[in-house]
Amino acid sequence: MKPRQRLVANLKRLLAPGMRAYAAAPGESPVEVEANIMAICAAADAGKVKISLVNAEGERIAIDARHGAIKGAVKGDRRATAAVPTPPAASPARAPTAALGSLFLRAIGLGNADGTVSAQNAKKLKQTRHLVELLRPAWEAALAARHEDRPLRVADLACGNAYLSFVLYDALRAEGIACRLHGIESRPELVKNCEERARALSFEGMSFATASIRDADLSPLGGPPDLVLALHACDTATDEAIALAVRAHAPALFVVPCCHAELARQLKGNTAASPALSRHGLLLNDYATTLTDALRAEILDAAGYAVDVVEFIDAGHTPKNRLVRAHRRTSPAPGRSLACTLARIAGDGLNPALARFLGGV
Numbered sequence: 001m002k003p004r005q006r007l008v009a010n011l012k013r014l015l016a017p018g019m020r021a022y023a024a025a026p027g028e029s030p031v032e033v034e035a036n037i038m039a040i041c042a043a044a045d046a047g048k049v050k051i052s053l054v055n056a057e058g059e060r061i062a063i064d065a066r067h068g069a070i071k072g073a074v075k076g077d078r079r080a081t082a083a084v085p086t087p088p089a090a091s092p093a094r095a096p097t098a099a100l101g102s103l104f105l106r107a108i109g110l111g112n113a114d115g116t117v118s119a120q121n122a123k124k125l126k127q128t129r130h131l132v133e134l135l136r137p138a139w140e141a142a143l144a145a146r147h148e149d150r151p152l153r154v155a156d157l158a159c160g161n162a163y164l165s166f167v168l169y170d171a172l173r174a175e176g177i178a179c180r181l182h183g184i185e186s187r188p189e190l191v192k193n194c195e196e197r198a199r200a201l202s203f204e205g206m207s208f209a210t211a212s213i214r215d216a217d218l219s220p221l222g223g224p225p226d227l228v229l230a231l232h233a234c235d236t237a238t239d240e241a242i243a244l245a246v247r248a249h250a251p252a253l254f255v256v257p258c259c260h261a262e263l264a265r266q267l268k269g270n271t272a273a274s275p276a277l278s279r280h281g282l283l284l285n286d287y288a289t290t291l292t293d294a295l296r297a298e299i300l301d302a303a304g305y306a307v308d309v310v311e312f313i314d315a316g317h318t319p320k321n322r323l324v325r326a327h328r329r330t331s332p333a334p335g336r337s338l339a340c341t342l343a344r345i346a347g348d349g350l351n352p353a354l355a356r357f358l359g360g361v
């Protein structure tokens, strides 16, 4: 079958009422074309050979008009794309973004130009939205505890592309809650992206800085943070975030740790729990991961925080799904002091980053 015949046959088979069609020349952004065979063939003749058909559920079917063959997911295949609402006909700055419209998702770098979201970004989006809901009691408590009418202050540490920040800010904005949100990230190119995206969305309460968490200046918040976040901050960057929150007396801290390399290295020569740990790297790493988070919880508890450690989303979305949630206690809890706790940990031959960072507190 010739390419054009194959293209027409596939379009006949796939086009259905309610579908949208997009066409793009290689390397260019897609533009919407009429979802009928004639319009799509005309776009292909004009060089826009990469065709996408998007159904009402947001499922995408990609066809390459150069050979007429289906390239991507077929109808009903949810693996390659995820459902997103139909794009509203408004600019990103004015779009009703709390509904997570596709223009908003595109503006923050999670959505594709044709209104779909890749499978990987769909996972990120699900994690982010879920985390924003878990944060709700903390932001509501912070708002209730304010002594003056001022914006909520949020620090997102190791923010990366700041998807969490954007989705959170958007959710707060939709509820009429003023927010100052400052993101700290060590990679300047990501900070630049975040700044451009915040500007494009007119999210004026958002700011970003290139810095290591350890040297972070949170003065753009206009006061101490109400909420400190660190989602998947690499290795000991999570400890830097916890230490910053403790030093700033932040009322609430949410961290989802990422990799846990530091304690595994220390444990190699010190596996008092079982010599078998030294022989099996996988077990040593699992043990070090759990121990690292257990020590973080213990240190936070001694530093005046009520802590719980929960799985925040099922492991199919991300294996790094352990959330350490801490709220500053209003009255001291009985138990060991921070100094005693750090001394006990050192007595076990362990020197975790968080103990070093909080040693002088």
Ligand SMILES: C[S@@+](CC[C@H](N)C(=O)[O-])C[C@H]1O[C@@H](n2cnc3c(N)ncnc32)[C@H](O)[C@@H]1O
Binding pocket: 157, 158, 159, 160, 161, 162, 163, 164, 184, 185, 186, 187, 190, 211, 212, 213, 214, 230, 231, 232, 233, 234, 237, 240, 258
């Ligand atoms: C795995 S990404 C997570 C990004 C974002 N929080 C998210 O969940 O999408 C970790 C980010 O932390 C940044 N990072 C690592 N160590 C850091 C540090 N000490 N200070 C600031 N940023 C750091 C990296 O550049 C990277 O962008």
